Amino acid sequence: MDVIATWFKELYETTGLNFTVFYDPYDWNRYIHGVRMTVLLTVSTIMASLLIGVVGALLQSAPSRIVRGAVNGFVVLFRNTPPLVQIFFFYFGIGAILPAGQDQFGLRQPFIDNVEWAIIALSLFAGAFNVEIFRSGVEAVPKTTVEAAEALGYTRLKAYIYVILPLALRVCLPALNNNLVNLLKTTTLAYAIAVPETLYAVKQIWSESQNVFEMMLVLFVTYGLLVGILVWIMHRWEKSLRIPGYGR
Amino acid sequence: MAVATEPRPWTPDQPIIQLIDVHKSFGALEVLKGVSFSVKKGEVVCIIGPSGSGKSTLIRCINALVPVTSGTILVENIEVADPKLDKLALRRKVGMVFQQYNLFPHKTALQNVMMAPMHVLHQDRGEVEERARALMKKVRLTGKEHTYPGELSGGQQQRVAIARSLAMRPDVMLFDEVTAALDPETVKEVLFTIRELAEEGMTCMLVTHEMNFARDIADHVYFTDRGVIVEHGPPDTIFSAPRDPRTQEFLSQVL
Ligand SMILES: Nc1ncnc2c1ncn2[C@@H]1O[C@H](COP(=O)(O)OP(=O)(O)O)[C@@H](O)[C@H]1O
Ligand SMILES: [Mg+2]
Secondary structure, eight states, X not given: OHHHHHHHHHHHHHHOOOOGGGTOHHXXXXXXXHHHHHHHHHHHHHHHHHHHHHHHHHHTTOSOHHHHHHHHHHHHHHHSSOHHHHHHXXXXXXXXXXXXXXXXXXXXXXXXXXXXXXXXXXXXXXXXXXXXXXXXXXXXXXXXXXXXXXXXXOOHHHHIIIIIHHHHHHHHHHHHHHHHHHHHHHGGGGGGGTOOOHHHHHHHHHHHHOOHHHHHHHHHHHHHHHHHHHXXXXXXXXXXXXXXXXXX | OOOTTOOOOOOTTSOSXXXXXXXXXXXXXXXXXXXXXXXXXTOEEEEEOOTTSSHHHHHHHHTTSSOOSEEEEEETTEETTOTTOOHHHHHHHEEEEOTTOOOOTTSOHHHHHHHHXXXXXXXXXXXXXXXXXXXXXXXXXXXXXXOOGGGSOHHHHHHHHHHHHHTTOOSEEEEESTTTTSOHHHHHHHHHHHHHHXXXXXXXXXXXXXXXHHHHHOSEEEEEETTEEEEEEOHHHHHHSOOSHHHHHHHHHHO
16 A cells, blocks of 8 residues: 555656545545445445336236336336436435434434435436336247246246246346446436535545546546446356357 | 135046137137037047137137136136136146247256246245156156256257146146147157156147047047037047048048
């Protein structure tokens, strides 16, 4: 660590390029906390949005017209509106009218904080897309395969869990991949409600140290790496799901 | 509380399948126009007839994959057309094999055979696996347990599909043109398996275009055309001395 810090300090003194994060422990700390927050936002919204997608795609073929209508309404609403507006809507709109507690100084202490609202809003946003993605996968599963499950006594739910979903997932993985990468990048919008994620932390650093260009570079590299890791994980997943003798 | 629709207990001397005046329409198209017949336990019944005559629809009505428009279907006294039908109870009794095999492509052959007893009947995995291996042996696919459907030939896949159905220990097996999609060489191996089953006393209902096989294996043959049973009887009568001109014409084309 010391070698790196010394090197970046020297770089600053010789060239004027000021990467404070790599030699100033305070900035480093802020940056790392930001990255951790981005990872937390990403992992939790991926999980929640996948769950929304899986359940939503199942409910889209529910016998009840009301249920189907509700799912479609949800999809249209969250797909057709900007994610930043959704975040504001939850944090300022819903958050303000929900009952809140008080902290030790008697200040308003909401039960759902900005991080949680960001996770909720982003999960619903990405979840709406996931519903559509899973639906396209479900539609690609041959009716005859589902019929075979039915003839063996599978209920609709069991057929979905054991036959339809595993096959649908394989079809829609590329589209899912895209949406989850987008989701990772969209977590930067949480900046707008002061969630201390990477963009927020880096912005704080550059406004104090006046090193916008250097921190911009750090930002690009950070997100490039995070997306790279996500893509690698998705690729591994895709490979592990490959079936001998099936499909392409 | 006594339930009016509770089926009479079924005894093996009663028909295992009974159809009474079954009608089925898809929209304006009437596909079954009043079909009645019954199948006794242990009987092998073949349904023959030109394509489009409603054979698949008929066989699919029996395990409730297709709802009938009117009429009665009883399977061991379970009323299939009952809106409150316990589908699982029916499907435990009736196994079905399709023309296109319809195996679950993401599972190995052995897993395909094991899935339904585990997922649907919640039977013990060890017990199910033992039975599944025995069934794989029965359909002469020992050694292919861990092969995926996509790596098997059509005939092999179809035999896995038969084993998969048998794993649910059905009382009746329905076969819908199960050799129609196969190469001539592999047809034999599938027919061999079906014959073995029939000889063991399994009640079988087959829709088939294999006339020689039908003649050989069937206890009773039904000739259907445009949604009605035109003629039926023991295979020797139907194939050697058909009375109805439609049967005669059909047989002259396929034999
Ligand atoms: N789900 C369906 N919807 C509409 N028409 C159908 C459907 N299934 C079958 N049919 C029609 O019913 C008729 C009988 O079909 P089918 O039972 O498959 O005959 P077969 O098996 O004897 O060839 C055909 O005209 C077919 O087009
Ligand atoms: Mg047919």
